[in-house]
Ligand SMILES: *[C@@H]1O[C@H](CO)[C@@H](O)[C@H](O)[C@H]1NC(C)=O
């Protein structure tokens with residue numbers, strides 16, 4: 309039950325209680341005195357004809373749904389009160405389906421801005437009170453009568469799916485595909501609910517552009533290969549110097565001109581290239597004072613160890629940049645989200661790389677010091693919690709986001725702490741730049757809990773070494 313429904317019912321119960329407590333006469337008498345000026349909350353009579361029309365509409369809708377089934381014999385009087393919606397009270401003789409006639413007070417509580425429609429109470433002499441509800445549309449009432457048990461869930465999924473299609477411009481080839489996508493969407497709503505229920509941080513999960521995709525389809529938008537644990541990474545162990553002075557509580561390379569705008573890898577498993585260019589953009593800016601965007605497409609086309617849209621590893625990409633001879637600017641070698649012929653031009657190599665360093669695995673303190681001293685860091689992460697991430701500090705249960713299963717390459721650009729004094733809770737976090745465009749997450753960024761290697765955030769931290 310949502311808040312609005314609860315409020316409506318509480319309001320209705322209060323009204324019913326007040327009347328049932330024998331205050332009815334006084335209530336009406338008081339209302340008659342304020343006939344000429346009807347403030348909010350005042351009661352105003354209206355014509356028997358109007359009342360009969362409204363009662364008829366209401367009874368028609370109830371008949372189309374689950375009832376009760378009455379027809380009007382005679383309307384005596386009616387009044388209308390405006391309190392958080394409109395409460396209409398009609399005094400009438402009604403005939404039930406057994407042709408028995410009853411003198412009834414019918415109360416219709418309408419909140420036109422709410423989808424769930426009207427609450428109706430029948431208080432008939434010597435009869436138990438009957439409550440009913442109808443929506444504003446007869447179609448809805450019909451659906452309800454056919455699908456008593458899951459009508460609401462169906463209606464809601466349908467509505468959410470429709471909104472999703474509009475927001476993300478989804479067009480499906482035919483009805484069959486739409487139905488298949490809707491089934492996936494419904495399943496994903498359950499996953500979203502599960503993520504929200506089990507969240508230990510402050511993150512909210514909800515409908516994203518990936519909401520009609522299976523997890524296999526979603527994984528094609530990441531693209532990080534697993535490291536071969538038996539083999540050396542090829543990187544030198546990073547020398548982590550202690551940050552000189554007091555370690556700041558918060559730090560963000562975005563505020564120091566070291567992070568370019570959020571990019572979008574599109575339908576291509578090229579995260580590894582974006583993670584690496586992000587790292588190099590930061591190092592290059594810190595070295596030269598010039599923030600430039602570097603080309604991922606060059607890596608897709610010219611790095612023959614990695615596999616363009618079918619995934620790759622930052623470890624390989626650093627070596628490839630060294631071998632190719634440097635990186636061109638994004639504007640010179642623009643992104644196409646698919647592999648093409650390599651057309652690297654040596655005279656446009658603006659940054660060169662001599663190798664890379666590998667940060668200590670699973671040590672977030674080392675990562676923090678290294679970040680402060682050197683710049684943004686390329687990391688591998690388990691992207692399970694990212695498919696439906698909408699914002700907040702993400703701290704999923706370990707079993708839902710194993711550190712051994714890194715499948716996405718991203719960029720750590722800073723860190724901070726969220727304080728929730730009312731809950732005696734603080735949430736330290738990493739600020740992570742993603743490559744799914746600025747509409748995803750927090751303007752393209754992900755905040756993930758810092759301190760227990762959540763989703764393997766510090767398992768595969770690396771950085772290029774500029775030549
Ligand atoms: C490489 O870039 C330079 C500078 O823009 C240009 O003059 C040259 O023609 C390019 N070479 C090729 C092979 O495209």
Ligand SMILES: *[C@@H]1O[C@H](CO)[C@@H](O)[C@H](O)[C@H]1NC(C)=O
Pocket residue numbers: 548668671672673674677
């Ligand atoms: C993690 O790194 C910090 C800073 O470099 C170091 O002092 C600490 O000993 C490391 N912790 C472990 C468990 O290796």
